[in-house]
Amino acid sequence: MSGVDSRSEALSGASSRSSARRAERGIALVAPMMRAVVLAQILLAAASGAGVADHRGAYLTLTVCVVAVSLLLIGQCLVTGSVRPGAWHVPDIVLAWVAVPAMNLLLPDLFVVGTWEAWASGFAINVAALAATWLPPVLAVGHGAALGGWYLTWTLTANTTSWETSISNALTIPGYALVVALLAHYLRGLAVDADQSREDAVTATRALELERYQLTVHDASSILRLLSDEDTPAEVLPGLRRQADREAQRLRNYLGAAPPPLDSSARTVGTMLATALEGFEDLPLEPAVALGAHVELDDAVWTAVGRAVTTVLHNVRLHARAHQVVVHADTDGATWEVVVSDDGVGFDQDNQPLGFGLDTQVGQALRDVGVAVEIRSAPGRGTSVTITGPVEGADA
Amino acid sequence: MTDPRTRVVVIDDSTVIRGGFATVHPGLEVVATYPSVEDFEAADVACDVVVLDLLLRGPQGSSATTKQGRAAIRALRQRGLRVCLYTDERRPIVLALCLRAGALGVVHKADPPHVTMQAIEDVRSDRVVVTQSLVGLTELLDRRGAQLDLSTRQREVISGRARGRHWADIASTLYITEDTAREHYRVACRKLRDYLQHTSPGDIERAVGLAPGDVLDEE
Numbered sequence: 001m002s003g004v005d006s007r008s009e010a011l012s013g014a015s016s017r018s019s020a021r022r023a024e025r026g027i028a029l030v031a032p033m034m035r036a037v038v039l040a041q042i043l044l045a046a047a048s049g050a051g052v053a054d055h056r057g058a059y060l061t062l063t064v065c066v067v068a069v070s071l072l073l074i075g076q077c078l079v080t081g082s083v084r085p086g087a088w089h090v091p092d093i094v095l096a097w098v099a100v101p102a103m104n105l106l107l108p109d110l111f112v113v114g115t116w117e118a119w120a121s122g123f124a125i126n127v128a129a130l131a132a133t134w135l136p137p138v139l140a141v142g143h144g145a146a147l148g149g150w151y152l153t154w155t156l157t158a159n160t161t162s163w164e165t166s167i168s169n170a171l172t173i174p175g176y177a178l179v180v181a182l183l184a185h186y187l188r189g190l191a192v193d194a195d196q197s198r199e200d201a202v203t204a205t206r207a208l209e210l211e212r213y214q215l216t217v218h219d220a221s222s223i224l225r226l227l228s229d230e231d232t233p234a235e236v237l238p239g240l241r242r243q244a245d246r247e248a249q250r251l252r253n254y255l256g257a258a259p260p261p262l263d264s265s266a267r268t269v270g271t272m273l274a275t276a277l278e279g280f281e282d283l284p285l286e287p288a289v290a291l292g293a294h295v296e297l298d299d300a301v302w303t304a305v306g307r308a309v310t311t312v313l314h315n316v317r318l319h320a321r322a323h324q325v326v327v328h329a330d331t332d333g334a335t336w337e338v339v340v341s342d343d344g345v346g347f348d349q350d351n352q353p354l355g356f357g358l359d360t361q362v363g364q365a366l367r368d369v370g371v372a373v374e375i376r377s378a379p380g381r382g383t384s385v386t387i388t389g390p391v392e393g394a395d396a
Numbered sequence: 397m398t399d400p401r402t403r404v405v406v407i408d409d410s411t412v413i414r415g416g417f418a419t420v421h422p423g424l425e426v427v428a429t430y431p432s433v434e435d436f437e438a439a440d441v442a443c444d445v446v447v448l449d450l451l452l453r454g455p456q457g458s459s460a461t462t463k464q465g466r467a468a469i470r471a472l473r474q475r476g477l478r479v480c481l482y483t484d485e486r487r488p489i490v491l492a493l494c495l496r497a498g499a500l501g502v503v504h505k506a507d508p509p510h511v512t513m514q515a516i517e518d519v520r521s522d523r524v525v526v527t528q529s530l531v532g533l534t535e536l537l538d539r540r541g542a543q544l545d546l547s548t549r550q551r552e553v554i555s556g557r558a559r560g561r562h563w564a565d566i567a568s569t570l571y572i573t574e575d576t577a578r579e580h581y582r583v584a585c586r587k588l589r590d591y592l593q594h595t596s597p598g599d600i601e602r603a604v605g606l607a608p609g610d611v612l613d614e615e
Contacts, residue, residue: 284506286486288532288558290605291539323508324528326560341560381562 019198023191025081027184031130032074038119038126039070045116052117053106062102066095066123073130083133096120096127096147104154112158113169121169124151128173132181144177211360218361219307220247222314239279246279267302269295269329269336276309283317283325292329295336295391304369305338305387308362312340312385315357320344322382336391341384346377358385401425402520407436407468408449408482413505417447423513433463433471444520446472450483450494466497473498480519482512488533489604491526496592496600501525524585531557533604534588542603544591550584553577 046063053059073088099120111117132140152170226232270293322344330337366373377383406417406429414429430436472479480501501519515525535558538544556566567574
């Protein structure tokens, strides 16, 4: 149960740590802070504004509505961690559109531009900017431009300042909408990319783990298949049992058991092939390794090539129906070579893709340790696997 | 009308092989079978090739009272007979010494019937027939400086065969026909036998890497 719980917690934690979620929380934190600053500025000037307003009650009512909607905005953002769901969206925009002409109508012309008693301009800028966090970017910028035009129309009507100042003030509204829209869009895109990258990494890790698992169990599955097959000849069984024991030890190591002490014998092509050929006495083996047996190999290469040869021999046993399997080793001093050839049924390399054993356990695993492999086969002509690598310490 | 098939005598201590050889190899005319060389010598039957088991046990299961291995080969050669070994023995040095003793060919009991029949036909034509382990030995001797006198092409064909490569594969790699590749191979096998027959045991030992006396012991 504890394992299930911990996996559940891990999944939950991974969900809350997603970059998209964190980006939304960040936006939902900045938006109410911006509104709180504007709200403070409005409240500071509200008493003075009410004092000079032609219709004090209407001015205060409008201000209270703005405060109420702003408090709703702040609360909802902080609670939900997002600006997207919001009962405040529409009222906020409506209030901005109403406040702009209201300041002209309620306040003396002297206060309409350049004062916080006429808080509509500051509020409109903030509304347009926050709308850009939850509206689609194009719509948000369009809305900002329209609201800016609305503001310009009414300030020009007041005729208390130059048209240049009025236009400059009005441009602030779509300008902030544009900046915030770009910022929010970029931030969300960045978060999506980060999440996608993380997902890709997880997928790649899973694929690697699966490949490692397949590498680990491929030969074991061949052995188990033959052991469980009642038609497997009795003379094959002793070799299979020795191989099964070796595979069992390897699987225990894979599952975390302490590996057996390393064999201190020399890591040569000869010892590698002697180990790889163990248990294949049922195959018509023709070993000819004298020319290359003495070549010393790196531990990783020794293990990888040994496993590759074993995999090739499992394939021969299962599929080739061979009368002869030659295992040949040679060296020219700079490189060493191991060839495993059978005279079995072969396969069509052009139309029949390599199986996991030859493709991954032989090809990929050997390339990973810097060893080249060439596989040649044709129907009726058997299969030949040539493995070559550099001799350690030899001049390139 | 005479039978064009190769006439063979089978000398093998296994009753099953003596009884079944003709059935399994219908392309050969098995004129007689014997459990020992001595029985064959007593019967004095004419044939093209003697198919000889390398290890012959006597009536009590002992191999001490009958002609064995190279002694048996030499006895048959002295009678002017072509000998093809029919054996499970795969150790190259043992088989090489059999060639040295006069055998013309070696074939394994596990080989498919068509391989065995072809080998016996080749021996009848005085061609040298060797098994895979002897091909490996040929390459080993050549690489270690033995005077086999192989040409470059013969060396390349032997190298391919020692690696178990198919004739078609070797031929395409060397840009020659399969028949040409086989001819190079036959000549190389002949040179191997000539080398073994004309080289001192000490030189063979050195070339193969055996301890002094290993070859001489059974001479």
